[in-house]
Amino acid sequence: MLNITKFMLSSFSVLMMIQTTFAMPKGFNDDESKVPMFTLPELLVSQSGVSIKTVADWEKTRRPEILSLFETQVFGKVPEGSFQLSFSEPKTDREALNGTAVRKQVSLILSKHGNSFSIPMLIYLPKQQKQSPCPIFVGYNFKGNHAIHSDPGIDLSQQWPKPNSTKQTQPVPRGAAASRWPIEKVLSSGYGVATIFYEDVDPDFYDGFKNGIHAIFSQDTSNPRPKDQWGSIATWAWVLSRAVDYFETDQEIDAHKTIVIGHSRLGKTALWAGANDTRFAITISNNSGCGGAALSRRRFGETVARINTSFPHWFNDQFKTYNDNENNLPIDQHMLIALMAPRPVYVASAEQDLWADPKGEYLSAYYAGPAYKLYGLSHLKSKEPAEIQTPVMTTIGYHKRYGVHDLTAYDWENYLKFADLHLKEK
Numbered sequence: 398m399l400n401i402t403k404f405m406l407s408s409f410s411v412l413m414m415i416q417t418t419f420a421m422p423k424g425f426n427d428d429e430s431k432v433p434m435f436t437l438p439e440l441l442v443s444q445s446g447v448s449i450k451t452v453a454d455w456e457k458t459r460r461p462e463i464l465s466l467f468e469t470q471v472f473g474k475v476p477e478g479s480f481q482l483s484f485s486e487p488k489t490d491r492e493a494l495n496g497t498a499v500r501k502q503v504s505l506i507l508s509k510h511g512n513s514f515s516i517p518m519l520i521y522l523p524k525q526q527k528q529s530p531c532p533i534f535v536g537y538n539f540k541g542n543h544a545i546h547s548d549p550g551i552d553l554s555q556q557w558p559k560p561n562s563t564k565q566t567q568p569v570p571r572g573a574a575a576s577r578w579p580i581e582k583v584l585s586s587g588y589g590v591a592t593i594f595y596e597d598v599d600p601d602f603y604d605g606f607k608n609g610i611h612a613i614f615s616q617d618t619s620n621p622r623p624k625d626q627w628g629s630i631a632t633w634a635w636v637l638s639r640a641v642d643y644f645e646t647d648q649e650i651d652a653h654k655t656i657v658i659g660h661s662r663l664g665k666t667a668l669w670a671g672a673n674d675t676r677f678a679i680t681i682s683n684n685s686g687c688g689g690a691a692l693s694r695r696r697f698g699e700t701v702a703r704i705n706t707s708f709p710h711w712f713n714d715q716f717k718t719y720n721d722n723e724n725n726l727p728i729d730q731h732m733l734i735a736l737m738a739p740r741p742v743y744v745a746s747a748e749q750d751l752w753a754d755p756k757g758e759y760l761s762a763y764y765a766g767p768a769y770k771l772y773g774l775s776h777l778k779s780k781e782p783a784e785i786q787t788p789v790m791t792t793i794g795y796h797k798r799y800g801v802h803d804l805t806a807y808d809w810e811n812y813l814k815f816a817d818l819h820l821k822e823k
């Protein structure tokens with residue numbers, strides 16, 4: 398077992414915590430000295446107690462065990478049974494963004510039980526591709542595809558975010574979330590970008606899993622919903638894989654160089670997508686916190702009980718049995734990150750985002766290292782994070798930047814460097 402000791406805070410860190418406690422709800426820990434002692438589940442010991450010493454042992458025994466535990470205990474299982482997937486004819490503009498980009502808008506069409514569900518996806522590709530086909534970032538947006546850029550050619554989303562479960566009557570303005578999507582910068586770096594409005598897949602409120610694509614995957618409603626049935630995060634993650642299915646049909650996109658990215662709850666989603674689908678060449682978690690990159694056992698910032706109470710639809714019902722009971726979890730989040738091995742993974746935090754537990758996010762990335770070591774790959778060497786805004790880029794990448802819970806130009810700058818490091822032809 399890994400015995401984790403409490404970490405001493407520097408005077409600077411103490412000062413910053415005092416300055417940022419306004420962001421922390423009452424009753425939750427933002428004091429590093431109050432992090433409980435805990436023992437992490439062993440990453441490289443099988444459920445039968447056998448030490449995992451080789452890549453074959455990891456891939457045949459331990460990795461499937463860990464994946465199954467996250468599926469049954471945290472995120473939930475995709476309903477069994479076949480489905481049909483098709484794609485609309487892409488709506489293409491080869492002179493988008495003042496002639497610098499190719500814009501495609503295509504719908505992922507899922508059919509099951511005689512019902513169909515259409516999910517709009519927006520894609521930008523560089524007009525002059527440095528690599529052909531080109532690598533691509535894919536991730537969800539929070540406010541509608543039209544919100545990521547002021548481009549008037551983007552179709553307006555047909556449903557709007559629903560605060561307090563009340564549908565808004567107007568869309569957010571075009572480009573309202575452009576600060577999180579530096580499209581021109583990504584394109585000029587030689588990468589494409591694909592995005593889906595996450596509520597076009599599964600609206601982000603609890604209604605007993607009757608909306609979104611749950612409606613076409615509905616099970617026998619006469620029986621109780623299985624406790625290990627998928628929640629919204631698993632649903633969002635599953636549809637990201639359907640986006641890759643489309644990329645495999647598009648000759649301008651290199652599906653083998655797909656980078657999945659997500660912020661906050663969508664960072665949790667990106668990690669689960671990357672864990673399940675090895676077609677994702679790189680996985681990026683931005684400020685994903687509890688249920689994402691942060692160690693649950695630290696109980697720092699948002700806790701398992703809080704996230705399951707505030708967002709009962711995100712995870713499966715089995716995860717609720719670990720409310721205020723984190724030490725009985727058979728896994729922790731370092732094991733989720735390890736599921737990406739040997740593929741590169743990047744975790745990023747923000748200094749003032751104590752709710753997401755930057756220290757816990759870093760430690761997950763650090764303790765995932767032994768899985769990468771099996772492959773002879775580089776990983777984080779120090780238990781202590783590097784200085785702020787000093788990125789570390791091994792096969793596991795990490796940075797903590799100044800600022801709050803957000804996806805910023807600084808984050809993207811480092812994600813592009815990390816992608817170049819691992820995907821660009823030397």
